Amino acid sequence: MLSSIKARVIIFYVAILFIILPALGIFLYISLGKIIYNSVDSSLLSGAKALATLVSNENGETQFSFSDEIMWEYNSIKAKNFFQIRHFGGTTIEKSKSLRNLELPLPSDQNRISYQTIDLNGELARLVNFRFMDYGDDEHEKKDPVVRRNASGFIIQCAVNIDEQEALLKNYRLILSLSIFSIMMISAVGAFFIAKKSLSPIKEISDTIKGISESNLSERITPRNVPKELRGLAASFNQTFERLEKSFKRQKQFVADASHELRTPLSVILSQSEVMLRKERSAEEYKNALIAIKEATGMMSEIVGKLLAMARLSSDKLELKYENIDLIEIIRKGVKLLTPLADRKDISINISVSEHPIIHGDRAAILELFVNILDNAIKYNISKGKIDISIKKEESFIVTEIRDTGIGIDEKDLDQVFDRFFRVDKSRSKTTGGVGLGLSICEEIVKLHGGRIEIESAIGIGTTVCIYLKENGYIAVN
Amino acid sequence: MRILIVEDEKSLADIIKKGLEEEDYSVDVAYNGEDGLFMAQNEPSDIIILDIMLPIIDGMTILRRIRKAGVKTPVLMLTAKDGMADKVSGLDSGADDYLTKPFHFEELLARIRALLRRDSEVKTCVVQVGDLFIDMASHEVKRGGKEIALSAREYALLELLTIKRNKVLSRTYISEHIYDYDFNLDSNVIDVFINRIRNKIDRGYETKLIHTVRGTGYMLKG
Numbered sequence: 001m002l003s004s005i006k007a008r009v010i011i012f013y014v015a016i017l018f019i020i021l022p023a024l025g026i027f028l029y030i031s032l033g034k035i036i037y038n039s040v041d042s043s044l045l046s047g048a049k050a051l052a053t054l055v056s057n058e059n060g061e062t063q064f065s066f067s068d069e070i071m072w073e074y075n076s077i078k079a080k081n082f083f084q085i086r087h088f089g090g091t092t093i094e095k096s097k098s099l100r101n102l103e104l105p106l107p108s109d110q111n112r113i114s115y116q117t118i119d120l121n122g123e124l125a126r127l128v129n130f131r132f133m134d135y136g137d138d139e140h141e142k143k144d145p146v147v148r149r150n151a152s153g154f155i156i157q158c159a160v161n162i163d164e165q166e167a168l169l170k171n172y173r174l175i176l177s178l179s180i181f182s183i184m185m186i187s188a189v190g191a192f193f194i195a196k197k198s199l200s201p202i203k204e205i206s207d208t209i210k211g212i213s214e215s216n217l218s219e220r221i222t223p224r225n226v227p228k229e230l231r232g233l234a235a236s237f238n239q240t241f242e243r244l245e246k247s248f249k250r251q252k253q254f255v256a257d258a259s260h261e262l263r264t265p266l267s268v269i270l271s272q273s274e275v276m277l278r279k280e281r282s283a284e285e286y287k288n289a290l291i292a293i294k295e296a297t298g299m300m301s302e303i304v305g306k307l308l309a310m311a312r313l314s315s316d317k318l319e320l321k322y323e324n325i326d327l328i329e330i331i332r333k334g335v336k337l338l339t340p341l342a343d344r345k346d347i348s349i350n351i352s353v354s355e356h357p358i359i360h361g362d363r364a365a366i367l368e369l370f371v372n373i374l375d376n377a378i379k380y381n382i383s384k385g386k387i388d389i390s391i392k393k394e395e396s397f398i399v400t401e402i403r404d405t406g407i408g409i410d411e412k413d414l415d416q417v418f419d420r421f422f423r424v425d426k427s428r429s430k431t432t433g434g435v436g437l438g439l440s441i442c443e444e445i446v447k448l449h450g451g452r453i454e455i456e457s458a459i460g461i462g463t464t465v466c467i468y469l470k471e472n473g474y475i476a477v478n
Numbered sequence: 479m480r481i482l483i484v485e486d487e488k489s490l491a492d493i494i495k496k497g498l499e500e501e502d503y504s505v506d507v508a509y510n511g512e513d514g515l516f517m518a519q520n521e522p523s524d525i526i527i528l529d530i531m532l533p534i535i536d537g538m539t540i541l542r543r544i545r546k547a548g549v550k551t552p553v554l555m556l557t558a559k560d561g562m563a564d565k566v567s568g569l570d571s572g573a574d575d576y577l578t579k580p581f582h583f584e585e586l587l588a589r590i591r592a593l594l595r596r597d598s599e600v601k602t603c604v605v606q607v608g609d610l611f612i613d614m615a616s617h618e619v620k621r622g623g624k625e626i627a628l629s630a631r632e633y634a635l636l637e638l639l640t641i642k643r644n645k646v647l648s649r650t651y652i653s654e655h656i657y658d659y660d661f662n663l664d665s666n667v668i669d670v671f672i673n674r675i676r677n678k679i680d681r682g683y684e685t686k687l688i689h690t691v692r693g694t695g696y697m698l699k700g
Contacts, residue, residue: 256561263558267580268490274583275497292489 009195048130048158080161088153127159217245265296306437320362334370377404409457482523484514504658511535545572552593608700639698648695
């Protein structure tokens with residue numbers, strides 16, 4: 001559940017609402033309570049103060065000068081206002097009729113004005129305790145310490161029934177809770193839709209990607225339909241598709257070229273066998289046909305072998321075993337392998353080196369590289385020609401130069417010699433052999449070793465191939 | 479009927495030549511584009527089978543050059559490429575048909591027969607001239623329900639006369655189209671062959687089908 005962005009958005013959103021909204025509700029409720037109690041309290045206090053002005057102490061006797069207007073709100077049995085006047089210490093002097101036989105509770109601290117909410121015979125009431133000293137009316141006497149000492153103190157307690165206010169607050173609490181609850185529910189549903197809506201571009205991208213297959217790899221995610229935040233993602237996907245498409249195209253081209261190469265030997269096999277099967281033949285005819293078929297098969301297996309070598313190089317790069325190898329040793333081995341071929345055309349191969357450079361590479365691949373190059377140098381050489389192999393250092397590279405005295409390659413073809421299946425001579429005849437993959441394989445090998453291969457040629461003079469491989473030390477020649 | 483094969487893969491060219499010769503065609507072979515172009519322009523052929531990828535001069539160039547030079551011989555392209563573009567450009571350059579490698583020999587034969595019928599009045603494989611029936615696929619010849627056995631050369635001559643029926647063919651034309659390049663031309667041989675098929679086809683029948691046009695040549699007419 002939490003792995004879904006939508007669920008997470010909704011949960012976080014709702015969680016925040018569940019914290020903020022109830023907190024707001026509690027705050028509002030407390031604020032309103034305070035406002036209501038403050039107003040009740042201040043009206044109680046002014047009531048108490050008003051009563052205080054009507055209380056006086058004369059000759060040790062407490063006098064009340066309550067008018068009917070004032071008493072009206074206290075003296076009905078049903079009145080919701082109450083008062084009780086006490087001496088310091090607690091003795092009740094007077095109380096309102098509305099109190100009937102009830103007593104307002106004595107405050108714990110009689111020296112200051114205090115407020116409290118009390119239970120008055122099962123009903124809630126708010127009570128103020130007002131301390132009052134009667135110093136008389138005379139301004140001078142009021143300041144006389146003697147007078148002050150003898151002055152009598154009263155506690156005027158005023159209370160009011162607050163059932164109504166409590167009911168109001170209760171109502172308010174209910175309404176507040178209900179509205180907060182509904183807001184939370186509506187918001188949760190809203191969050192669901194918002195999350196869904198804001199995630200819809202992701203779904204669109206995913207649908208586009210889902211719809212892209214091998215057959216329509218050229219399709220892309222249209223950037224202007226994608227929100228800003230997802231453009232990077234869309235661009236990355238598009239780049240990936242670009243690369244995929246390129247690689248698919250290359251692969252397709254390769255397969256097409258390969259099948260094309262196999263068609264000629266296949267048609268030899270098919271024609272030979274079909275013509276042979278049209279009627280009874282002599283043993284000689286069958287033999288000739290079988291020879292032709294065998295040759296065609298040989299050509300096919302050479303093509304297939306080269307194709308596999310190519311595929312192996314481009315796919316299983318990791319299978320190459322890199323080690324330090326003596327370049328001269330490998331070249332000598334390659335020359336040795338091809339000497340019978342060179343002897344047949346009376347070609348001399350000459351290696352001139354003064355040091356033994358070490359390179360880091362795969363022994364088999366490097367051998368294949370030199371065998372391919374030397375094979376070409378022999379194949380396209382003239383009778384009694386020469387092949388010179390020399391090695392020099394250039395920056396961090398070991399450059400092996402293989403120069404032949406062959407037929408050369410036309411300048412217009414030079415750019416294409418590394419292309420797969422490219423042949424300078426368009427003929428597939430067996431006299432010049434070649435399936436057009438040799439140099440592609442060489443280039444692939446050199447690239448895998450972090451080097452490069454260069455070729456220059458002049459018609460009728462010869463071809464020079466330079467192989468650049470990274471240097472990895474030297475062994476001095478003794 | 480004389481066919482020129484231009485194909486650089488020697489064993490393929492040779493086996494096609496062998497197969498076609500066994501079908502009573504006379505066949506010339508060129509193993510490269512240069513020879514192919516020369517022979518296409520200078521040797522009389524009824525069909526040219528032309529490979530596209532050739533050394534020295536490629537098939538497409540040969541095709542364009544011979545068409546430019548006015549050679550109207552039907553050309554059957556042999557191609558290792560089966561891309562639509564290659565077929566289209568071949569046909570647009572003047573080829574009459576194409577065959578993708580590898581091909582079945584029977585299909586090659588059928589396409590050759592179709593190309594031979596193309597400019598002829600003959601449009602089907604079995605041709606009727608009077609009461610003479612010639613099946614160009616099986617090489618069966620019948621007159622009045624009776625099968626007539628012909629040698630390869632005799633059949634080749636009859637087929638040529640059939641395809642060009644109602645037209646007078648000179649001795650040179652006939653020898654050029656039933657013999658290949660290696661044959662030493664002697665037009666008297668044609669008279670001998672005409673006599674032989676005459677004996678087999680016309681002898682004993684009221685209506686003569688093979689006519690001699692004095693001073694010009696021969697004609698098959700029903």
